[in-house]
Amino acid sequence: MKALAARRHDRRAPIVLLLLALLLTGGLYAAFAPSASAAAPTSASADDIAKGKQLFQANCSTCHGPSAAGTASGPSLIGVGAAAVDFQVGTGRMPAVMDGPQVEAKPVQFSQEQINQLAAYVASLGPGPAIPTAEEVDPAKGDPATGMALFRTNCAMCHNAVGAGGALSRGKFAPNLWETSPTHLFEAMLTGPQSMPVFNNANLTPDEKRDIIAFINEQGGAAPGGLDLGAIGPVSEGLWAWVVGLGLLIGAAVWIGAKSS
Amino acid sequence: MSTTAAPTRTERLAAGTADYLDQRTGLGAAVKTFARKIFPDHWSFLLGEIALYSFITLIISGIFLTMFFVPSMTETVYHGPWASLNGVQMSEAFSSTLRLSFEVRGGLLMRQIHHWAALIFMASIVTHMFRIFFTGAFRKPRELNWLVGFTLLILGLLAGFSGYSLPDDVLSGNGLRIADGVALAVPIIGTYASYLLFGGQFPGQDLIPRLFTVHILVVPGLILALIGLHLFFVVLHKHTQYPGSGRSNKNVVGYPLFPIYVAKAGGYFFLVFGVIALMGATMSINPVWSYGPFDPSPVSAGAQPDWYMLFLEGALRLMPGQAEIVIGGFTLSLNIIVPAMIVPGVLFTALAIYPFLEAWVTGDKREHHLLDRPRNRPFRTGFGVSLLVAFLILVLAGSNDLIATHFHLSINDITWAFRVLIFVGPWFAFWVTKRICLGLQRKDRELVLHGHETGRIVRFASGEYIEVHKPLDAHERWIRVQHDAIRPLEIEPAEDSRGVRRKGYRIDRMRQRISTVFYEDRVEPVTPAELAAAHSHGEHDSLAAADAHAEVTAGVGAGVVSDGRDHLSADARDH
Numbered sequence A: 001m002k003a004l005a006a007r008r009h010d011r012r013a014p015i016v017l018l019l020l021a022l023l024l025t026g027g028l029y030a031a032f033a034p035s036a037s038a039a040a041p042t043s044a045s046a047d048d049i050a051k052g053k054q055l056f057q058a059n060c061s062t063c064h065g066p067s068a069a070g071t072a073s074g075p076s077l078i079g080v081g082a083a084a085v086d087f088q089v090g091t092g093r094m095p096a097v098m099d100g101p102q103v104e105a106k107p108v109q110f111s112q113e114q115i116n117q118l119a120a121y122v123a124s125l126g127p128g129p130a131i132p133t134a135e136e137v138d139p140a141k142g143d144p145a146t147g148m149a150l151f152r153t154n155c156a157m158c159h160n161a162v163g164a165g166g167a168l169s170r171g172k173f174a175p176n177l178w179e180t181s182p183t184h185l186f187e188a189m190l191t192g193p194q195s196m197p198v199f200n201n202a203n204l205t206p207d208e209k210r211d212i213i214a215f216i217n218e219q220g221g222a223a224p225g226g227l228d229l230g231a232i233g234p235v236s237e238g239l240w241a242w243v244v245g246l247g248l249l250i251g252a253a254v255w256i257g258a259k260s261s
Numbered sequence B: 001m002s003t004t005a006a007p008t009r010t011e012r013l014a015a016g017t018a019d020y021l022d023q024r025t026g027l028g029a030a031v032k033t034f035a036r037k038i039f040p041d042h043w044s045f046l047l048g049e050i051a052l053y054s055f056i057t058l059i060i061s062g063i064f065l066t067m068f069f070v071p072s073m074t075e076t077v078y079h080g081p082w083a084s085l086n087g088v089q090m091s092e093a094f095s096s097t098l099r100l101s102f103e104v105r106g107g108l109l110m111r112q113i114h115h116w117a118a119l120i121f122m123a124s125i126v127t128h129m130f131r132i133f134f135t136g137a138f139r140k141p142r143e144l145n146w147l148v149g150f151t152l153l154i155l156g157l158l159a160g161f162s163g164y165s166l167p168d169d170v171l172s173g174n175g176l177r178i179a180d181g182v183a184l185a186v187p188i189i190g191t192y193a194s195y196l197l198f199g200g201q202f203p204g205q206d207l208i209p210r211l212f213t214v215h216i217l218v219v220p221g222l223i224l225a226l227i228g229l230h231l232f233f234v235v236l237h238k239h240t241q242y243p244g245s246g247r248s249n250k251n252v253v254g255y256p257l258f259p260i261y262v263a264k265a266g267g268y269f270f271l272v273f274g275v276i277a278l279m280g281a282t283m284s285i286n287p288v289w290s291y292g293p294f295d296p297s298p299v300s301a302g303a304q305p306d307w308y309m310l311f312l313e314g315a316l317r318l319m320p321g322q323a324e325i326v327i328g329g330f331t332l333s334l335n336i337i338v339p340a341m342i343v344p345g346v347l348f349t350a351l352a353i354y355p356f357l358e359a360w361v362t363g364d365k366r367e368h369h370l371l372d373r374p375r376n377r378p379f380r381t382g383f384g385v386s387l388l389v390a391f392l393i394l395v396l397a398g399s400n401d402l403i404a405t406h407f408h409l410s411i412n413d414i415t416w417a418f419r420v421l422i423f424v425g426p427w428f429a430f431w432v433t434k435r436i437c438l439g440l441q442r443k444d445r446e447l448v449l450h451g452h453e454t455g456r457i458v459r460f461a462s463g464e465y466i467e468v469h470k471p472l473d474a475h476e477r478w479i480r481v482q483h484d485a486i487r488p489l490e491i492e493p494a495e496d497s498r499g500v501r502r503k504g505y506r507i508d509r510m511r512q513r514i515s516t517v518f519y520e521d522r523v524e525p526v527t528p529a530e531l532a533a534a535h536s537h538g539e540h541d542s543l544a545a546a547d548a549h550a551e552v553t554a555g556v557g558a559g560v561v562s563d564g565r566d567h568l569s570a571d572a573r574d575h
Ligand code: HEM
Pocket: B044, B045, B046, B047, B048, B049, B051, B052, B055, B125, B128, B129, B132, B137, B138, B142, B145, B146, B147, B148, B149, B150, B151, B152, B153, B156, B223, B227, B230, B234, B238, B239, B240, B241
């Protein structure tokens, strides 16, 4: 009793209380908030993990090792989290085909259900970033103007001003982002695939990530000025000026010239 | 009948006005001579007109833009229809550009027309310039006009660069930052130059207003004045013409300015304007909202200038960065000085002085109003092509990242390849072009001496086969023989008859050496004597063939190997 009473006067008590209150509100929120998405395996069943393990051993263990601890031809996946698996397998990068400077996106080989099972298995190996909820990545809830400013300072140097893609050294490249799903956008930032840096939640808060998603979501559609010519800037504009503009005009000049003789 | 009918009211009014003006300005005589001016006709003579008309398009669309653009670096917050910039802090210049694009009716169209017109203006200037170059239209008396044109080219670059930077977006700001870097790299005065240009530390507060003055007043004013001078020279010297029968250095064959040429040229204006307007209406250009308002820190992937500046970007990208050296506490940024000053310096100086260099080397002081066929000047043509190739390699080097992503190549390999190519490519292009020119000249000789191959092969009764050749008609032949032979310069000996060393001999020797480089390899044009000799031989050939053929068909019935056509006429001179 005495100990308890003493503890009640501890200087740390308010902090503990605050944490408890936060936990409570968090729990209430989780209980009452609209259930996020079916895709997000928040509560992976033991069954999922078992199926995931099977899939993993059949498809991934050659490179990542039978217990995902890594081999010479693939890194350890312990602690990379469900988000990394969902991104890597969901964009078709894994299972990897190494025939160039970087593993590239390909047609996806697994159903979303299988991907979730794989993710559940890898997540069970060690704590890592989870797959974001639909709300966390909803472009409609982000602010594209903030997103643009963040994108310019964090991403545009590799992915081009509007996410059309760009070159890195030795044949590596940052891909075009217009077709990437909001979930994969979020996961790419969170896990930093290959040459891309990791933007963890301290670097870019989840809200900021959503702002970036909102900005990218507006790119790649119809350009206000007409054909976007690849949205890669003045080089393609110059090329078109020569090919279409000067091409047509010289053609017209030849035609006018031919009219005289 | 119109002569008998009484003039209508409008006619009388027009005549009255014309008379009024004529009596006070003497315009009538000028208009009359001008209208009768003869202009030769060729499509390549319209290239200068593309430049002229795209410049007019630039002025018209530019005037519209000045009505809405605010040349100020004062900070403001944007509120408007473009969501990704809503509530963002930016300069007035940038926000007024957004307003022009999204709120002013027709504003985006005008912006795009203006920018496409600028790209086409520069493209047509370069094409026009190389037309002049390859045909030797810069020779006496037109050297000064070449210099006027060259100045126009430089002014065009300035106009483009200053205009491109006005909207104060990140991309053009990157360009300005490079310009600042180049200014800083100038030895000794660099820092002062940068401070002077930007009114303090980059980017400062003065730049956009200053660029605005340069872009809408100084440069266009100079261009306008120089275009006036340029066209005055064209009229004064009369236009050159391509060689052909009946055309000489002393006449001009073509149509009178009025009405034919005016109609054609006027129509062509609408074509040029139409093409530019079409591009402006359908193709996005310089979407500044994608780049965002200027901020010195971000640089996005694929940051490049407009195409006419791309060669400088390329030179910078090719130059290894380690070339910066420090001498006694002073930094000499060779990594910038070489690509941003020496490379364009060499390229542009070569272009500017070439007419004078060629005149000096050939010692040719005659007037030339007949153009050269490029093949007849292998050195010049090769030199021009090698300049173009150097320019092209630099442009490609400036696009190395896009080449890498589009063709899945390593940017490092591309850069190394271009580093080698920039030295090897122009030489190779020169050599190949010269060979091709000489080959074409030999082909011309061959044609003049032996005529066209007809593909008809005839067998004589004796069993001998010959191919029937059709001689060239007078016009075809003239084009191929009219040019002067070019030979390396011959100079007077080092000592005169009394053994005294001649003054200026050394310079002459140098001149002769250069001249040898220019003209050592050559194909002599066919001389009249050669032609006569060949002609009698050729005549004999074809006549003999005809006879033989007649003989064959009439006589033994030997086969005629024909080119597949079923008529077996052996008249070698038909049509
Ligand atoms: C603002 C840019 C320019 C405009 C508007 C312009 C316009 C013209 C026009 C309309 C002509 C007569 C038609 C023709 O031969 O194409 C002409 C002729 C000529 N231009 Fe240009 N030009 C420009 C730039 C240049 C440049 C950059 C050069 C060379 C450095 C140049 C050198 C010449 C010469 C030598 C002639 C006489 C051609 C002859 O008589 O055959 N011009 N220019």
